[in-house]
Amino acid sequence: MARDAPTIDAYGDGGFRLAGARHDGSVLILADTARPWPVTSMADLTLAALQDVLAVGPAEVEFVLLGTGARNALPSREIREGLRAAGLGLEFMDTAAAAKLYNLLTSEGRKLAAALIAV
Numbered sequence: 001m002a003r004d005a006p007t008i009d010a011y012g013d014g015g016f017r018l019a020g021a022r023h024d025g026s027v028l029i030l031a032d033t034a035r036p037w038p039v040t041s042m043a044d045l046t047l048a049a050l051q052d053v054l055a056v057g058p059a060e061v062e063f064v065l066l067g068t069g070a071r072n073a074l075p076s077r078e079i080r081e082g083l084r085a086a087g088l089g090l091e092f093m094d095t096a097a098a099a100k101l102y103n104l105l106t107s108e109g110r111k112l113a114a115a116l117i118a119v
Contacts, residue, residue, distance in 0.1 A: 005032040005106040008099040014118050016099070028052065029102070029114040031060060039117055042073045047082040053113045054086050060111060063089030067098030067116035095119050 006019040006029065015024040018034050028037035030052055039049050045066075047054070053064055064083060066075060072094045083090045093101070095116050102114045 005029070006034050007103055007106075008116075011095060011099045011116075012119055016116065016118065024118075026118045027114075027116050029116070030056065032106075037115060039115070041117065042068055042075070045075060045079060045117075047078055050079070050083070050115065053088065053115070054082070056113075058087035061088060061113045062111050063091055063113075065098050065102055065105070065112050065114045066090060066092040067095030067114070068092055069095055069117040070119045072097075 008016055008018055009020060010017040015022060016027050017023070018027070023034060023036070026037040026039050027034050037049070039045050050064065053061060068075075072092065075090065075092055080090060091101075096119070098114065098116055102112070102116075105112055
């Protein structure tokens with residue numbers, strides 16, 4: 001299946017380089033489109049911050065790939081249970097690992113949302 005998902009070429013210094021273009025701050029990639037995401041740390045992460053993902057639901061997204069920042073961290077129970085109730089899976093890891101896994105999974109045609117906290 002052909003995809004037009006942006007590749008993550010680099011990360012760090014407070015942002016990302018996606019398909020050659022610099023994006024400052026955290027980023028949410030949904031439906032192969034990258035958009036600014038106001039979450040700067042796991043403390044900022046709420047279900048409301050994932051509202052765009054919840055709105056498309058499992059018909060468009062298999063799971064959320066969450067980049068938790070510089071270190072891996074367990075998302076809150078609210079996040080875990082809210083995504084599960086919406087029929088969405090959750091994979092979480094530090095942002096560096098998430099960026100690498102995102103590129104691999106999108107190259108395989110997987111339908112995912114990537115919510116990546118900038119480092």
